[in-house]
Amino acid sequence: MNNEFMYNMPTRLIFGAGRISELAETPYLPGEKALIVIGAAGAMKKYGYLEKVETCLKKNGVEAVVFNKVLANPVTENVTDGAACARESGCDFIIGLGGGSSIDAAKSIAVMAANEGDYWDYMQAGTGGRKVPKNKALPLVAIPTTAGTGTESDPWTVITKSNTNEKIGWGRDDTFPVMSIIDPELMLSVPPKMTAYTGMDAFFHAAECYIANVNQPASDLFALEAIRIITKYLPVAVNKGSDIEARTKLAWASTEAGICESLSCCIAHHSMEHAVSAYYPDVPHGAGLAMLSVAFFSYVAEKNPERFSDMARAMGEEVDSLGEGEKPFAFIAGLKKLIKCIGIDDETLSGYGVKKEDIPKLAENAINAMGFLYDLTPVELTLKDTISIFERAYQ
Numbered sequence: 001m002n003n004e005f006m007y008n009m010p011t012r013l014i015f016g017a018g019r020i021s022e023l024a025e026t027p028y029l030p031g032e033k034a035l036i037v038i039g040a041a042g043a044m045k046k047y048g049y050l051e052k053v054e055t056c057l058k059k060n061g062v063e064a065v066v067f068n069k070v071l072a073n074p075v076t077e078n079v080t081d082g083a084a085c086a087r088e089s090g091c092d093f094i095i096g097l098g099g100g101s102s103i104d105a106a107k108s109i110a111v112m113a114a115n116e117g118d119y120w121d122y123m124q125a126g127t128g129g130r131k132v133p134k135n136k137a138l139p140l141v142a143i144p145t146t147a148g149t150g151t152e153s154d155p156w157t158v159i160t161k162s163n164t165n166e167k168i169g170w171g172r173d174d175t176f177p178v179m180s181i182i183d184p185e186l187m188l189s190v191p192p193k194m195t196a197y198t199g200m201d202a203f204f205h206a207a208e209c210y211i212a213n214v215n216q217p218a219s220d221l222f223a224l225e226a227i228r229i230i231t232k233y234l235p236v237a238v239n240k241g242s243d244i245e246a247r248t249k250l251a252w253a254s255t256e257a258g259i260c261e262s263l264s265c266c267i268a269h270h271s272m273e274h275a276v277s278a279y280y281p282d283v284p285h286g287a288g289l290a291m292l293s294v295a296f297f298s299y300v301a302e303k304n305p306e307r308f309s310d311m312a313r314a315m316g317e318e319v320d321s322l323g324e325g326e327k328p329f330a331f332i333a334g335l336k337k338l339i340k341c342i343g344i345d346d347e348t349l350s351g352y353g354v355k356k357e358d359i360p361k362l363a364e365n366a367i368n369a370m371g372f373l374y375d376l377t378p379v380e381l382t383l384k385d386t387i388s389i390f391e392r393a394y395q
Contacts (some may be wrong), residue, residue, distance in 0.1 A: 024057075034063070037098075044098055060293035219259070229250070381393075
């Protein structure tokens with residue numbers, strides 16, 4: 001445990017099945033005209049979630065404008081266009097509706113609707129301009145429809161700059177949502193594969209935050225519970241998506257893993273995946289994390305086994321009967337089982353078109369674009385080490 005830490009969680013969380021209807025009466029909406037940010041794929045319209053939100057807002061006296069151009073891996077152009085739409089429409093707050101991509105884009109749009117220049121001017125890593133926004137972001141309301149990113153309970157937003165293949169996470173106090181409505185009924189429509197990918201994203205948020213060198217007492221509690229819940233309920237939701245209990249458990253695990261990201265932080269595992277999906281945007285984030293995970297966590301466990309036994313116990317793995325050198329790798333065994341149980345153990349980097357000869361540039365990208373997460377990793381990782389992990393993971 002770290003003896004020095006900060007606890008700042010300003011988001012009002014409204015959690016539970018059916019609670020999206022409270023959008024029609026809640027007094028906590030931060031304005032009178034909202035820009036609703038959704039994905040370009042059309043799922044929010046297809047499943048009626050957009051109409052539900054618009055109807056509730058209208059009952060609450062709030063006008064709405066829809067921005068529906070966000071890609072699965074959102075890019076800077078999405079932010080520029082969305083911010084222009086918010087300004088031109090006179091919106092005074094933003095709603096992110098959908099998966100992590102929509103809500104992340106909504107956060108970045110909220111920043112740029114209130115500030116001049118290019119979004120990348122404010123990035124604090126890579127080729128970013130490292131400027132500080134002059135004005136506070138517009139208030140944001142998050143309504144997740146997947147259980148994965150936890151972006152409803154943290155300030156982080158991840159956007160890709162296409163022409164440089166940089167996928168960078170960034171955030172500050174005013175990019176926390178002012179309110180989030182987490183309704184598991186909105187997650188019943190998520191297909192099995194996407195349920196698996198998003199669930200693993202939440203799992204790794206918790207695991208990385210637990211072993212990060214900035215872990216703290218509150219994040220530890222949330223992280224171990226999230227690991228336990230996801231291990232138990234993710235296979236259930238993948239195999240029976242209509243199970244509302246499993247969806248509810250996973251929704252909470254995702255949210256608390258997001259809280260972990262507010263109190264602790266992800267580590268270089270995420271930096272490495274961002275490099276993969278920056279160059280290969282068809283790789284779902286959770287899939288990329290899963291494909292890298294056994295190699296990454298095995299490397300860390302070899303160098304710094306502390307805390308791995310705790311995570312293994314949370315996964316239900318037998319630890320105490322093992323020798324001291326074996327105990328950390330009970331977590332790796334549990335991780336392999338979970339990936340197999342949710343049916344993504346046959347996915348490979350090569351299957352997504354990633355070329356082995358790209359590994360050196362992926363490693364360089366991970367360090368250059370998201371190197372700040374390397375500082376939070378409990379072992380030192382050089383460029384050579386990063387290349388080695390990529391090579392171990394490559395199939």
